[in-house]
Amino acid sequence: MAITTEHVTNKGQGTTRIPNKLGGEKSPYLLQHQYNPVYWYPWSDEAFEKARKENKPIFLSIGYSTCHWCHVMAHECFEDEEVAQILNDHFISIKVDKEERPDIDTVYMTVCQATTGHGGWPLTILMTPDQKPFYAATYIPKHTRYGMIGLMDLLTQVHNDWETNSKDMLQTGDKIAKVMKESFEGKSNKGTVSKDLVNVAVSELKQSFDHDYGGFGNEPKFPTPHNLMFLLAYASLEADEQSLFMVENTLKHMYRGGIYDHIGYGFSRYSTDARWLVPHFEKMLYDNALLTITYLEAYQYTKNPLYKTIAEQILDYIRREMTDKEGGFYCAQDADSEGVEGKYYVFKPEEITAVLQNDDAGFFCNYFDITKEGNWEGASIPNRIKANELNPENERVVRLSKYIYNYRLDRSALHKDDKILTSWNALMITAYAKAAVILRGTEYADIAEKAVEFINTKLMDETGRLYVRYREENAAFYGHLDDYSFYIMALLQVYDATFHVDYLKQAIKLTDQMLELFWDDINEGFFLNASDAEQLIYRPKEVYDGAIPSGNSVAGFVLQRLAHITANPKYREYADKQLSFLAGQVKDYPAGHCFSQKAFLEALYPSKEIVCVIGEAEENENTAKTKKKEAFVTGEYDKLRKYMAENYEPNTVVLVKTEKNQEELQKIADYVKDYHIINDRTTYYVCENHSCQAPVNDLVTNTQNK
Template sequence: MTSSNREPNRLVNEKSPYLLQHAYNPVDWYPWGDEAFAKANAEDKPIFLSIGYSTCHWCHVMAKESFEDEEVADILNRYFVSIKVDREERPDIDHIYMTVCQALTGSGGWPLSIFMTPGKKPFFAGTYFPKHSRLGMTGFVDILKNTAEAWNTDKESLVEVGAKITRGISEYSRDYEETGEISEDIIRSAYNGLKSNFDDIYGGFSSQPKFPTPHNLMFLMRYFNVSKEPEALKMVEKTLQGMYNGGIFDHIGGGFCRYATDKKWLVPHFEKMLYDNAMLIIAYTECYQITKNELYKAIAYKTLDYVLRDMTDEAGGFYSAQDADSEGQEGKFYVWDPQEIKDVLGDEDGLLFCKYYGITEHGNFEGKSIPNRLYDCKVIEKDRELIEGFTKTMLEYRKGRVHPHKDDKILTGWNGLMIAAMAIAGRVFRDDRYTMASQKAFGFIKDKLIREDGRLLARYRDGEAAYLAYLDDYAYLIWGLIELYETTYDPEYLEYAIKLNSNMLKLFWDKENSGLFLYGSDGEKLIFRPKDIYDGAIPSGNSVALNNIIRLARLTGDTGLDEIANRQIGAFASEISENPNMYTYFLLSCMFTLYTDYQIVIAGKGEDNDVQEMVDMIHEMFLPLAVVLVYYPTKEHGSKLEDLAPYIKSNKPKEGKQTAYVCRHFMCMEPIMDVKELQKVLTT
């Protein structure tokens, strides 16, 4: 990507791995900031805005074809002011201009290419452009020349187009009124929408490409929980098994790739993102809770261990992503041929390994093979144990290959998702390694990404914390803290969740129309201030925040939070009802208000085995509409919990024994002191 024989541009002073990849381009890049816009105004030039991220394959392609090219650079430097943005550092900028691109072209993606006025108003948008026109695609050189000519000869028209687009996009980001309701019919409609799009052969909810969208599976598991509809769970299991069997799962090293290009989940786009793996860990762990199928536990373990091995900083934070490419080729790190396997394992063992993972002479990806389990070779159990050993051997061998680029910046929001995933896995599997990893990661964020005034920041890299945190950062981290509390029952995590939730509402809440804005009231003022509720690759900040607010209301007894949740549901209900299956995480949050939920307090004299027996039983069960507090009145953290949730003061142990207080959908039951009786109550 870079060339040491060139003078660096301004990006060399940045921390973003993506911007640094372009620091030696001949393009005179600017980071987003006042200097770039002042230059554009002073020289009366249009702006070319390029947005991407460091592990983006097509970003690499456009960089190689155009941004490293002297001819292209000469045009950009002469007629434009060029700005480069890392979408993962500035999701506010990315969201706004991606909305423009989707509105103008009907689609979007990265690299995102925007032409706009010095006043930040866009007049043309696209994604990847080849250097020269080919296969019906307009070449980047032609676009640059035509845009420069239009700016010089008819600038007023482009300025007017930019103003018109900006007005339209601002109106598109509609005002929300608190008049709607979410009903069980809308929940059912979302289920039916997923069912109608379901691939009953390979799983998933499209033909190709196929994205994991784990929150769809989380919604279906909760729908199964409340409706007992077997088809809902069947769709979940078919999809989880399909993804595992295909090449989207890294059978050698664990972890999932971004998406599959085919309907069988066989050929992935090989980049691995932290957020996908966090959400998939949760989905596999929850399905294990429901089914007790050891396969789902094993997949979750391999993914968790991949994250701890390859994606974790020594200080505890989690890295962002791994590239699809190595040595200039997509997927080279992950594919094999039979001879290489036999050279490592020997002929006989190598043949067994190749048979098990579908590694053949003709291959399934550009002459090589992506390991997969699409076709069961009926390996017997003793051979399965051998395969596990061989896989570890091949993983050690693979470590000697040239590794894909790793984006080692630490993003608060994505860390929040992985903290949640590790905490959930820690309690369900009773494995302290994952609980401790989630605690250490939060410790990293607390030390590095929370300012002295309590303001959360978005990104840490190379000793620098930067950018005011966005809604997603707050929402995802609060989610992680709630899961940490319900795993460790340390009130510190609940206290931090409450504090961050309060700060989030102050910074992001729309006082006029409800709902939460993407960036805070103290953030940079862009051409409009959007709200987002679409649950795309990952759940929206509004969807996760709603879930957090409801859970915190139940945990603390704060009815004011219930009121905020009701207002948020009312603000978005009308839009959601139009296409419910596009908002599955928002709807699974709404299930707390529509179906029987549980508020459970387990009180004990001390941290004894009887209390732990109740806690372990609860952790084994799939109780997505329950919140749990553990209360020791005589302990120091008992008084701390009383400050956070005053209602528990009356929930004391009875007769000196562990006691469970269960309230079911705002109705409280008699205290329970027997584990089996508690289990019966929670399953009827």
């Protein structure tokens, strides 16, 4: 197809006057490519039908809008007329936003990892019109260099082979598709949940731990907060000092490094060096959600105020820069500004001097290691690596940082991916709701509840079916397992923050829907995509906990929690099946499945259930206080809140029964019907490890005398 082009520089993205088929999409990533000379299609029946009709192979490119190397390949290849000519003449080109279609990304990323031994984005796939891949790679330059085949040579070779011997390529695609289907949809090995399995995971983490700077393995180093959540829970249950040391050492060193934005707050995606100094500067919603949870739990367990302050700062960053006016949370901020990675975040001493007074400028530069020589490409990434003490609440630092933050705001703005994803929003809701519990702040509960309302009204249809993505008044794509399991976890946490039974009711409704849509009745475990969703070359099951926990591990966790909350045999049965499935999957690399391990801890160690029964008078007083934003609660109920805030007890569930909610709560947890007020005062019923104690009117006395 002949396209008249006129290139315009726009964040390194060449454009043409006439948009390709991506022009009608909502994804910021796809829209970045709508004016490429490559005639892109979105993933659609139209594209595959055209490929079949014209007997052309498909060039599939998967990425996301804040991906640095996606930008590099776009500039080198997809804005280039020579590359576009080959693609337009001999291939059908399809662009996919991995964050909108994690099912497509998972299928073809797994193919890439299986056939090449590595993966990443941009993901490049060559496949048949029937979606069967015969070649996989990640970033590819335009021209062959340093032993890496260039896209021009690759496309020419594939075109020639397709014209002369497409049969072999079709057979290769068939073989790969068959192997993947058999591997992921075939019989699963079940396992036994045991402390041995948990202990192996801890041992593996200890072996890979960086004692100098925290974290695990070699650079690049990722935060992997679910590793730390698991170790913290293990440390508390086993009184294991080494596990606690790994958690605290990592949390402190990550904060010291440039991976943390000391000026505007929030964490970048990963560090390119062992010291956490030089990050890949993009900020992802999921990282900051999971790290907030981790710092909050670390504060709750250790009482170190540093962790509290860091969590508060991250939540402030999300509220300030990543929250939609209607309550949802945006995906990410780019690493690049003006086409340069990290330019937005680095400083030179003369810039600081121009903003602050001389004494303040010198102090600020010394405090954050901003030097004439710089620590990265001639400029300085603010950091606290050399600091003897960490005090982020230093009044002078906080005051001066605001001036530098405002100065930074005048720089070229970072691209922000403003689509709203159910799964990632659920993680952020969990973080705000946990902050409401641990920090006892009604403002955090308000933010969490507003985000729940956003999902319920914008990302859910009238039948209660979840969708993946919302942007510009458009919700799209049936929800996947991650959307369901993460959101169920969020709703359970919001219940803890508010004790509104409606959140429990919705969590149960979505759990039933999750079991219906994703459960594998034959081999157990959950598929990623729903039974009635678009079916790809195989139906993946994700178990590995990568940058975020897998949908299966979180499903195991929430089923275990619901079994404790409801005492419903149905959820106990599915929880046991799911944990057995996970145990069979994780045994070859236990440390790579730390959120599954966290679910195992819930099953292996004693649990505690606390039911608080409140009288009508105190309930009314609590309601009035909460509406006035004076405090969460008063009286004996306040002791429960204080107890929940101050005690890190990963295997504890709490229910609150009142005059107003008792009928609804009894439908969820039938056993509470026998729990009544004693002595006309708030009464606590505490059960531990399947053994219930006598009801008491004083929770503190009960827990101290246990």
